[in-house]
Amino acid sequence: MIRYIYAEDLNKFPMLARSMFRDRADQFATRLGWEVSVDERGEERDDYDRENPLYVIWEKPDGTHGGSMRLLPTVGKTMVNDHFVHLTDGVRIESPLIWECTRFCLSRDATPGIAAALMLAGGEVMRQFGVEHYVGVFDARMVRIYRRIGSSPDILGQEGQGREMIAVGLWEFTAEAQKKVAESAGIAPKLTRQWFEMAFGATPAEVDVEAA
Amino acid sequence: MGYVEQGTGRDALFGRLETAETPEELQQLIELLRDHYSVDHIVYHWVNSNGDQYGCGTYPKAWVSRYLERGYLRIDPVVQGCYQRFHPVDWKRLDWSGKAARNFQRDAVEHGIGNQGYSIPIRGPNGQFAMFSLSSNCSDEDWDTFTEEHRRDLILVAHYFNQKALELEPGRKPEPSQALSPREVEALTLLGVGYSRAQAAETLSISEHTLRVYIESARFKLGAMNTTHAVARALSRGLIVI
Numbered sequence: 001m002i003r004y005i006y007a008e009d010l011n012k013f014p015m016l017a018r019s020m021f022r023d024r025a026d027q028f029a030t031r032l033g034w035e036v037s038v039d040e041r042g043e044e045r046d047d048y049d050r051e052n053p054l055y056v057i058w059e060k061p062d063g064t065h066g067g068s069m070r071l072l073p074t075v076g077k078t079m080v081n082d083h084f085v086h087l088t089d090g091v092r093i094e095s096p097l098i099w100e101c102t103r104f105c106l107s108r109d110a111t112p113g114i115a116a117a118l119m120l121a122g123g124e125v126m127r128q129f130g131v132e133h134y135v136g137v138f139d140a141r142m143v144r145i146y147r148r149i150g151s152s153p154d155i156l157g158q159e160g161q162g163r164e165m166i167a168v169g170l171w172e173f174t175a176e177a178q179k180k181v182a183e184s185a186g187i188a189p190k191l192t193r194q195w196f197e198m199a200f201g202a203t204p205a206e207v208d209v210e211a212a
Numbered sequence: 213m214g215y216v217e218q219g220t221g222r223d224a225l226f227g228r229l230e231t232a233e234t235p236e237e238l239q240q241l242i243e244l245l246r247d248h249y250s251v252d253h254i255v256y257h258w259v260n261s262n263g264d265q266y267g268c269g270t271y272p273k274a275w276v277s278r279y280l281e282r283g284y285l286r287i288d289p290v291v292q293g294c295y296q297r298f299h300p301v302d303w304k305r306l307d308w309s310g311k312a313a314r315n316f317q318r319d320a321v322e323h324g325i326g327n328q329g330y331s332i333p334i335r336g337p338n339g340q341f342a343m344f345s346l347s348s349n350c351s352d353e354d355w356d357t358f359t360e361e362h363r364r365d366l367i368l369v370a371h372y373f374n375q376k377a378l379e380l381e382p383g384r385k386p387e388p389s390q391a392l393s394p395r396e397v398e399a400l401t402l403l404g405v406g407y408s409r410a411q412a413a414e415t416l417s418i419s420e421h422t423l424r425v426y427i428e429s430a431r432f433k434l435g436a437m438n439t440t441h442a443v444a445r446a447l448s449r450g451l452i453v454i
Contacts, residue, residue: 089395095432201305
């Protein structure tokens with residue numbers, strides 16, 4: 001299932017949080033060889049984890065992490081504006097209608113549906129909170145996966161070679177893309193909404209619909 | 213130089229927000245915004261890490277003093293649900309189930325705050341945190357229609373209001389205004405001389421989606437609500453030449 005958790009609330013999900021930061025170490029340090037900082041417990045964190053980001057996390061049935069991404073508003077401190085302005089034509093991307101999505105991560109045993117479920121959850125955030133675009137920093141080899149899921153970013157720029165290739169891209173999420181991703185995730189829209197409501201609360205009208 | 217925007221229409225109000233120079237003008241503007249959006253109240257309010265507060269808005273004085281006197285800040289589900297976060301919140305989605313929260317809600321409704329509300333949390337520089345809230349007395353359906361229709365505007369106006377409030381805060385050094393990058397200048401210039409988005413994107417060899425994001429960024433830096441507005445402001449500040 002999908003959970004939406006602000007950093008300040010991660011302590012309520014210790015196993016999920018620990019396994020997320022370990023999977024991030026596994027993906028970004030071990031598999032991709034990026035120069036990220038991994039602590040003595042084998043967990044990867046950076047400065048942006050201290051900005052109270054909103055994590056979107058796939059929780060496996062055993063309570064551990066299956067995949068995740070990290071969202072921050074671009075009106076605050078962001079990775080793309082601090083480190084990758086040379087890949088965005090020199091434009092500092094700042095708007096309350098644009099959020100940053102970074103550390104898109106999948107656990108080694110992630111099933112193909114997990115990436116799609118995360119994209120779907122990202123789409124739900126956009127729809128519900130009036131976010132019109134995501135700007136993302138990601139492992140350039142993910143592009144193939146994004147395309148297969150049905151939600152390809154517009155690449156603004158990329159650098160590095162092979163597994164160290166990093167890209168900056170933009171997403172928007174049309175109703176059409178949403179439908180395509182829902183199909184590849186095999187997740188009913190109703191379920192996506194329920195996960196969202198579990199995290200952010202339901203409105204009485206929605207509760208009535210569910211009960212009917 | 214510049215042009216004075218008059219009146220109480222949407223664009224005029226946002227123009228006045230840009231040129232406001234005193235806290236009294238902000239107070240006046242928040243009242244005009246309330247009338248413009250036909251809601252019962254709008255409140256802007258910030259707290260810093262020391263717990264200091266500043267705000268302006270249209271709540272009755274009796275409610276403001278009661279709120280402080282009763283220490284509602286610690287109970288208010290809106291504050292609990294927004295503090296240090298960044299997603300807009302419909303008050304209906306918050307947890308009002310506790311006894312203290314229910315009593316607080318009853319008290320607020322009795323003071324005419326309304327049974328509906330929508331809050332936009334804002335992250336400012338150096339741990340500054342602000343909230344821009346609208347409230348009204350109406351049905352769930354009407355409120356959903358209202359927030360859906362105006363959400364984009366409200367998110368922008370909340371952030372521009374915060375930028376202005378920070379700018380007017382006594383003793384605060386003005387944040388260096390973010391210069392537009394050459395790419396943003398080019399994009400605004402092309403739109404300013406009448407290129408369509410597709411033509412501008414093609415001229416700059418970028419996708420239309422990328423162009424929209426660059427324009428969105430430029431709009432925010434200029435405090436503008438739409439592209440026409442952004443072009444006008446960039447022109448009047450001498451950032452672009454057409």
